[in-house]
Amino acid sequence: MRFMATLLMWLVTTVLLALAVPAVWVQQHLVDGDGYAALAHKAAADPGLQAATASELTTQVARLGTGVNTETVSLVAATYTGGSTFPEQFAQANRFAHRWLFTDSVRSSVDPQGRWVIDFAPMLSDASFKETLSDYNITVPTSVPIPLTDSAPSMLRPGALRWAATYGPWASVGLAVLTGLAALLTLFIARSRGKMLVALGVSGLLVGGGGWAAIEFGRRRLDRVLDNMSGNIRRIAEVMVDTAEASLHQWLNISLIVGGGLVVIGVIVTLLVGLAKSS
Known part of the structure; x- marks a missing residue:
């Protein structure tokens, strides 16, 4: 029973992490006006x-x-x-x-x-x-x-994403808090803290690796959207997209690094606990 509860919480934590990382990035770099301006400032180089x-x-x-x-x-x-x-x-x-x-x-x-x-x-x-x-x-x-486009789709109108500006900060913070709480609860109910640290590290690796794959898939679709632009505006938009993509890659790399670090720490903790019990 405890094993099933631990497995369920690990799955919940992994899903929440997979939602939290892109949600927080989107809020900070796209939805937030200052964050978007900072992204444009960087692209201008x-x-x-x-x-x-x-x-x-x-x-x-x-x-x-x-x-x-x-x-x-x-x-x-x-x-x-x-x-x-x-x-x-x-x-x-x-x-x-x-x-x-x-x-x-x-x-x-x-x-x-x-x-x-x-x-x-x-x-x-x-x-x-x-x-x-x-x-x-x-x-x-x-x-x-x-x-920026010759003809905007019906869903892309002035103020169309006002709801994102209103609720985005709450959603991103909420997801981040829930992810942290879920991770702590998973560690609390796990029988082996070391092994669970390894499992949480795997979650970070899965999110980081899966995020890279998702970006590659999404970029093909986004390129088709960019086809609605032409000339100088198309070139400007491509650089903006490339800059945003590089920024998100950095976040995913952090997820990979932290995930790998947790795996190493978990293995060390497990070994030390095993040595302590054997002695």
């Missing part, structure tokens, strides 16, 4: 993203003015995206897209078709562009929304 953003900024300047020398603007844009102010302003631009999806503070009136957009106005307002824009008598509007 990628040369590919910088080149794509510079190209898109050049396109927008040409759209806002007439007789624009795109070669000159392109050089200015490339210098700007390679500078120290770009990461922060790119993060600020991405906050606009985040608010569009996770709050109702950005209405679909920004884009008549209700498409998901990113605001390039903070970047075009940088001092790097001031002289160039002045030469062409261009005044940067309050917002320069760039559609």
